[in-house]
Amino acid sequence: MDKIIVRGGKRLKGRVRVHGAKNAVLPIIAASILSSRGEILIRDVPMLEDVKTITQLLLSMGIRTELDEKAETVRIQAEHVEQTEAPYDLVRKMRASFLVMGPLLARKKHARIPLPGGCAIGSRPIDQHLKGLEAMGAEFHIGQGFIEGTVPDRLRGARIYLDVASVGATENIMMAAALAKGRTVIENAACEPEVVDLANFINAMGGQVRGAGTDTIRVVGKDFLRGTEYTVIPDRIEAGTYMAAAAITGGEVFVEGAITDHLNPVIAKFREMGVEMVEGENGIHVRADQPLKPVDVKTLPYPGFPTDMQSQMMALLLNAEGNSVLTETVFENRFMHVEEMKRMGAQMRIDGRSVLIEGGHPLSGAEVKATDLRAGAALVLVGLVAQGETAVTELHHIDRGYVGLVEKLRSLGADIERISEETGEKVNIQHSFA
Ligand SMILES: CC(=O)N[C@H]1[C@@H](OP(=O)(O)OP(=O)(O)OC[C@H]2O[C@@H](n3ccc(=O)[nH]c3=O)[C@H](O)[C@@H]2O)O[C@H](CO)[C@@H](O)[C@@H]1O
Numbered sequence: 001m002d003k004i005i006v007r008g009g010k011r012l013k014g015r016v017r018v019h020g021a022k023n024a025v026l027p028i029i030a031a032s033i034l035s036s037r038g039e040i041l042i043r044d045v046p047m048l049e050d051v052k053t054i055t056q057l058l059l060s061m062g063i064r065t066e067l068d069e070k071a072e073t074v075r076i077q078a079e080h081v082e083q084t085e086a087p088y089d090l091v092r093k094m095r096a097s098f099l100v101m102g103p104l105l106a107r108k109k110h111a112r113i114p115l116p117g118g119c120a121i122g123s124r125p126i127d128q129h130l131k132g133l134e135a136m137g138a139e140f141h142i143g144q145g146f147i148e149g150t151v152p153d154r155l156r157g158a159r160i161y162l163d164v165a166s167v168g169a170t171e172n173i174m175m176a177a178a179l180a181k182g183r184t185v186i187e188n189a190a191c192e193p194e195v196v197d198l199a200n201f202i203n204a205m206g207g208q209v210r211g212a213g214t215d216t217i218r219v220v221g222k223d224f225l226r227g228t229e230y231t232v233i234p235d236r237i238e239a240g241t242y243m244a245a246a247a248i249t250g251g252e253v254f255v256e257g258a259i260t261d262h263l264n265p266v267i268a269k270f271r272e273m274g275v276e277m278v279e280g281e282n283g284i285h286v287r288a289d290q291p292l293k294p295v296d297v298k299t300l301p302y303p304g305f306p307t308d309m310q311s312q313m314m315a316l317l318l319n320a321e322g323n324s325v326l327t328e329t330v331f332e333n334r335f336m337h338v339e340e341m342k343r344m345g346a347q348m349r350i351d352g353r354s355v356l357i358e359g360g361h362p363l364s365g366a367e368v369k370a371t372d373l374r375a376g377a378a379l380v381l382v383g384l385v386a387q388g389e390t391a392v393t394e395l396h397h398i399d400r401g402y403v404g405l406v407e408k409l410r411s412l413g414a415d416i417e418r419i420s421e422e423t424g425e426k427v428n429i430q431h432s433f434a
């Protein structure tokens with residue numbers, strides 16, 4: 001097991017490049033299963049553990065899949081899909097594995113996938129995925145920890161109203177609808193940029209998806225989809241994390257590749273806190289030379305403030321001069337990092353779905369554990385300003401979603417390294433990706 005060691009007190013300065021979006025590339029790779037002709041080439045693929053997991057999943061189905069780490073590409077040839085059962089070992093590592101359900105049902109009329117289960121941030125049910133797919137003619141049977149879906153005839157288009165604007169359910173239904181017979185309408189659909197990216201990818205394969213990015217998506221099913229080349233959007237959450245790193249250290253950083261439109265709610269809150277945010281040609285300049293002001297924040301589905309930036313925002317608010325309230329409305333249990341931050345001197349209290357934060361108290365380094373992916377990044381952010389040394393453990397969470405976090409922060413001037421707990425030696429994660 002590795003840990004990240006960070007010694008606080010450095011002001012970050014420079015330029016950092018944002019990689020492709022994890023939450024866009026995972027559904028895009030899953031959607032490749034829909035293509036029965038030609039080859040798919042996906043560019044700007046972040047070489048993350050989650051990407052490795054989903055490509056292994058495709059390989060386990062007999063789909064030709066090749067990751068090129070240097071070129072940051074994935075090539076997929078899905079003419080033959082030999083296996084429609086997903087191994088538990090892969091699904092338990094990553095909930096997004098469930099995104100192969102829609103494509104498999106559409107393409108092969110069968111899928112058997114281990115139930116993804118709960119996780120650190122909440123129970124995360126899949127009822128909306130199933131409701132949508134059932135409306136299109138799929139039948140489900142649950143047993144022995146698996147969910148098995150079958151399609152007696154061919155999936156057919158349907159009108160589906162989602163009770164919650166779930167990102168994953170919208171994506172699963174959209175993918176299934178792309179090969180269904182007739183027209184599907186998804187109402188109360190999720191509007192996240194990653195949903196739009198998936199729709200664009202399906203269209204690039206010859207699909208017909210309209211309205212992605214609004215709450216009503218219309219899909220006309222096609223008889224087949226074909227190979228294409230596609231470039232994934234930049235990761236707005238990774239961008240937001242580096243924006244927070246600049247702001248928390250009173251630094252000045254150009255976050256290259258960040259798309260302002262995708263980050264509006266985050267940028268607005270940073271500005272309210274007194275951080276200068278200037279849109280550049282291909283990114284955002286962040287400059288923080290004033291004390292941070294406290295603000296209230298509530299997470300919401302897009303275009304609201306993203307839940308995936310909640311813990312990083314908390315790190316920032318701990319350093320604001322005054323009290324803030326941070327409310328989480330998307331997941332019911334996404335405050336696991338609060339106790340870890342308290343170990344570093346944070347003064348805050350959970351009150352139902354909100355956290356009352358008293359900013360401005362001194363923070364000191366401690367050994368803390370990443371309780372989920374974004375919580376891990378947030379603890380590193382606190383470490384950047386805490387006095388002394390912070391050691392962040394349970395790095396498998398961080399590795400799911402950040403390419404070269406340590407290297408990128410170090411290039412901005414942070415005093416940070418990753419060491420192996422067994423040998424005490426430095427680890428360069430970019431070389432440890434198999
Ligand atoms: C791989 C990926 O893209 N992950 C993102 C995706 O997760 P994911 O797609 O799992 O998140 P959802 O949008 O589905 O979940 C939002 C809320 O809806 C609830 N829900 C969801 C499905 C369902 O069938 N029933 C139901 O009640 C969930 O419990 C949660 O409270 O969107 C989340 C919300 O922006 C992000 O935090 C995750 O980073």
Ligand SMILES: C=C(OP(=O)(O)O)C(=O)O
Binds near residue numbers: 121373
């Ligand atoms: C919660 C996240 O991802 P996942 O849905 O894959 O767990 C995340 O990216 O912050």
